[in-house]
Amino acid sequence: MELQELIINMGPQHPSTHGVLYLQLKLNGEVVLDCQPHIGYLHRSIEKIAENRSLTQFIAFTDRLDYMASMNNNLGFCLAAEKLLGITAPPRAQYIRVIVAELNRIASHLLAISTFAQDLGAYATPLFYALRDREKILQIFDQLCGQRLTYNYLRVGGVSGDIPVGVDLLIKDFISYERRMLAEYQDLLTGNIIFCVRSKKIGILPKELAINYGVTGTSLRASGVKWDLRKDEPYLAYDKFDFNIPTGQNGDSFDRYYVRMVEMEESLKIIEQALGALPEGDPVAKVNKVFRPTGETYMRTENPRGELGFYIVGDGNPFPYRLKVRSPSFSNLSVISHLVKGLNISDLVCVLGSLDIVMGEIDR
Amino acid sequence: MLSKINDIVAGFISILKGLAVTGKNMLKKPVTIQYPFEKPVMTEKFRGLVDLYPEKCIACSQCVKICPTAALDLTATTNPETKKRFLGAFSYNGELCCFCGLCQEVCPTAAMYLNKCYEVAYYKHGDLTKIDLLKADKYQHLTPPKVKGLKK
């Protein structure tokens, strides 16, 4: 049959685009010939806002970047600010930060794998199970800082409050509960042949392409590159814990899903160790009330989605002169046009789900 | 042909396996609550709408300065003899507020706090934008109308 090209707009409002993302597809029947992502629908000029906010005030805005992993965003920004100001958080704060960051990583991965399964047609069951488990983490955070999504819990120099009495027990309960549940998900999803057939060998991301595009996080590790900042450039107390970095072999959608699945188990290990070795002391360092940053710095941390970097320039005023966010989802999304060529539209949805992007940090 | 049939059988077995997991969960207790008939209890640290104990406030303006969204506004008068500051007016814009809790954290006398109100739907624009924090019944108009059959 004669090749007939058809240009179709998928999004900006589409149930499977994970936020307001607009994909311009060039199709031949069901087959995708080209896919061009268009972004900017969620732009709130957060980088510009940062130039009119003090460092303490801006922490509340980092919550709104990657809203699935607000704690990790808080952490990235606080570490960057501390590096610029020459502050070190006390050991107790560092351990608490590790615990909340890993809890948030699990919450984020749970949502990632379940929406991925939903994109593949496992309509609501895995999603509801994952939301049920995520709810437990949100309740822990609610008791910790009083919010369920926009935590604003970390501060420059520590955390805003110590772990309340009883919450450590909740976390311990959650660890044993989640271990059982993860085994169940392995049965439900990894062991499901339909799920495997739909996701294996779909959207293969070669190692070189991933590195060239700056893809990081689980998507990079699924392609077989063992690169995790928690191990390779340890911040906080991560060098004191014993955990593995799972990697995939083929770099297909299934590997990206599976790496996330294994990473949650590793995160549970880290939380268990951190909770067992939680040092005594103050949860916040003695710091000035007003920070006057001078000089420039770049700090990157491992977000659930990849490398989150904050570049801050200060000129002695309370407000930063310039602030730049390097968001992992942006680079991860940029490979999509290479991954989906020649696939069906239904497989495009699968690839998009497996990349696990959050539009809040792409558009900033 | 044979491999196709094999695939179908294997797929069917996976579905049954999945259904077994679903069935196991079906017998568990529900984790949801019947809102609005049942209301969740907010945690101790929950950050709802901003509230004030006017008698405790010393009009130091620290909360106004720290607020990242400029949701608070206060005018104070100074007594020329004793150099003491008095609150003139204190307004709060709930639509700008991002519930960060910084005002509560910075207040030296614990006059400002975030209450447990989480139902912030309202009928008129402006109901939440100009809240007079000095009034005692400032959030009365936000209280939702009674739902029939509402359990206490």
Ligand code: SF4
């Ligand atoms: S909670 Fe935050 S945004 Fe709201 S009034 Fe207080 S400081 Fe401002």
Ligand code: SF4
């Ligand atoms: S910080 Fe507290 S005492 Fe000072 S003006 Fe605000 S509410 Fe009043």
